[in-house]
Amino acid sequence: MSKRDNLIFKGLHIIAWIIFVALCIEAGALLFNFIFSIFKPEVVKNLYQKLDLSEMYQFNQGIFYGIYSFILFIAVLKAYLFYLVILLLSKMDLSKPFSSYVSTKITNISYLTLSVGLISYIAQQVVKSLEHYGLVSEQLNPFWADSQAYILMSAVIYVIATIFSRGVEIQNENDLTV
Amino acid sequence: MPIIVNLDVMMAKRKISLNELSTRVDLTLSNLSILKTGKAKAVRFSTLEAICKALDCQPGDILEFVEDE
Numbered sequence: 001m002s003k004r005d006n007l008i009f010k011g012l013h014i015i016a017w018i019i020f021v022a023l024c025i026e027a028g029a030l031l032f033n034f035i036f037s038i039f040k041p042e043v044v045k046n047l048y049q050k051l052d053l054s055e056m057y058q059f060n061q062g063i064f065y066g067i068y069s070f071i072l073f074i075a076v077l078k079a080y081l082f083y084l085v086i087l088l089l090s091k092m093d094l095s096k097p098f099s100s101y102v103s104t105k106i107t108n109i110s111y112l113t114l115s116v117g118l119i120s121y122i123a124q125q126v127v128k129s130l131e132h133y134g135l136v137s138e139q140l141n142p143f144w145a146d147s148q149a150y151i152l153m154s155a156v157i158y159v160i161a162t163i164f165s166r167g168v169e170i171q172n173e174n175d176l177t178v
Numbered sequence: 179m180p181i182i183v184n185l186d187v188m189m190a191k192r193k194i195s196l197n198e199l200s201t202r203v204d205l206t207l208s209n210l211s212i213l214k215t216g217k218a219k220a221v222r223f224s225t226l227e228a229i230c231k232a233l234d235c236q237p238g239d240i241l242e243f244v245e246d247e
Binding site: 172173176177178 | 205209210212213217218219220221222225
């Protein structure tokens with residue numbers, strides 16, 4: 001393994017940690033807002049990142065809580081996704097990468113990425129359908145703007161996971177060749 | 179697995195220890211142990227040749243095919 005690869009890996013590890021902390025803060029803030037909105041409905045005017053869902057709340061509280069649950073669930077899933085990435089980067093040995101641990105983690109990451117993509121896509125479509133009732137949803141777009149990218153990414157990661165699982169088999173065979 | 183490794187039988191016949199065989203065939207003890215216990219997935223011809231030379235036997239004396247029930 002070259003020095004450059006080592007440096008790139010360390011850089012990726014640091015970036016993954018930064019993204020993980022940012023996503024945890026976002027998920028925490030959204031969760032705090034969610035709990036707060038149950039007890040004090042006035043805050044729905046000024047939620048996380050100045051999100052104003054008061055119109056939706058007044059229209060139907062069930063819809064508000066449903067959509068907000070989508071946002072919250074996606075945020076938590078994204079944070080967990082990066083937690084898995086950190087685990088993978090910290091436990092991966094670049095000199096001997098084909099281990100069952102790495103293979104399982106990459107497979108889990110691909111499933112989780114697909115879940116984020118699909119849930120984001122479903123949420124996007126649900127919010128779009130609410131436009132018929134006059135509910136403006138532009139503010140919500142940043143939460144699921146990249147749903148297709150996540151679905152595509154999950155497919156790529158799944159291919160890598162499959163290659164890794166075959167690599168683990170070959171590695172085991174090689175280790176048990178006398 | 180239907181391929182049985184009879185290395186221990188041949189070693190007993192030739193009255194040779196695992197340590198001695200390991201030195202003669204230039205294989206690590208752990209690798210020889212993998213072979214002896216039947217955990218090995220493959221055997222290199224060079225390894226087989228060295229073992230046959232050290233134990234003065236044929237490959238058929240070490241490897242045996244027994245059909246699964």
